[in-house]
Amino acid sequence: PCEECCKTCEGPSKQSCLSCGAPLFLNKDLKSCIETCPEKYFGNEQLRICQSCPTEFCLICSKEAPNNCTKCLENYFLNKTQTCEACQKSCATCSGPLNTNCLSCAKGLFLHNSTCIAQCPIGTFGNTTTNLCESCNKTCAECKNSNNCTKCENGRFLNVLALCEVCSSNCRTCISTASKCLSCYEGKSLNQITNSCDSCHQSCETCSGLTQTE
Numbered sequence: 645p646c647e648e649c650c651k652t653c654e655g656p657s658k659q660s661c662l663s664c665g666a667p668l669f670l671n672k673d674l675k676s677c678i679e680t681c682p683e684k685y686f687g688n689e690q691l692r693i694c695q696s697c698p699t700e701f702c703l704i705c706s707k708e709a710p711n712n713c714t715k716c717l718e719n720y721f722l723n724k725t726q727t728c729e730a731c732q733k734s735c736a737t738c739s740g741p742l743n744t745n746c747l748s749c750a751k752g753l754f755l756h757n758s759t760c761i762a763q764c765p766i767g768t769f770g771n772t773t774t775n776l777c778e779s780c781n782k783t784c785a786e787c788k789n790s791n792n793c794t795k796c797e798n799g800r801f802l803n804v805l806a807l808c809e810v811c812s813s814n815c816r817t818c819i820s821t822a823s824k825c826l827s828c829y830e831g832k833s834l835n836q837i838t839n840s841c842d843s844c845h846q847s848c849e850t851c852s853g854l855t856q857t858e
Contacts, residue, residue, distance in 0.1 A: 649677040651692075664692045686710045701728035721745075734760035736775075749775045783808035814841045 646653035649668060650661035654675075664670045664677035669687040671678050671694050681687045681694035686707045688695045697705035701720045702713035716728035721740040723729045731738035734753055735746035749760035754770040756777035764770045764777035769787050771778045780787035786795040788806075796808035801818045803809050811818035814832075815825035828834050828841035835842050 651677075666692065668692065669694050699727050701730075732760075751775075781807070816841075 668677035704715040712726035784793035
């Protein structure tokens with residue numbers, strides 16, 4: 645006799661079914677009756693078999709309308725006609741409506757504003773774990789990762805820990821330490837010996853050079 649789940653069979657085991665009764669479908673590869681067909685197949689209600697989705701590159705299609713795909717294989721997206729269209733090569737996955745609307749990127753590329761790029765824009769860095777362009781620490785102008793700045797905004801300097809610290813209020817820009825000025829605010833001149841900003845002589849409206857009177 646057939647196993648209880650089979651309608652007809654060629655042997656007594658669950659893997660010897662030839663046909664199935666409702667609500668089950670025959671998986672021909674496994675010769676077994678199952679409730680839900682695997683990916684790339686839909687349950688044909690009339691034949692009671694798992695039948696291949698007719699749409700190319702389709703992962704899931706509905707038994708009510710098998711020509712309408714509901715989910716595509718990786719590297720493909722579902723377009724307006726319910727068929728699967730290839731993503732642009734730079735995308736690992738994409739969402740549509742365009743093949744350039746990436747959700748994730750191919751190896752070596754980083755996702756930024758739904759586009760996969762090799763070099764992340766200034767103010768962000770390429771995270772090799774997530775393959776995303778992620779924001780630098782807010783004190784950085786440019787960075788290698790979230791903890792290591794490579795360039796600072798004006799008014800900050802790069803310290804030995806690769807973080808950007810605020811310059812002394814006396815300096816417009818500085819380097820190495822908060823008090824080692826590179827440039828000064830109006831009304832002060834850079835003393836290139838001491839790397840400090842000295843007030844201009846009272847007779848000067850503006851000044852520059854080594855002395856307060858220049």
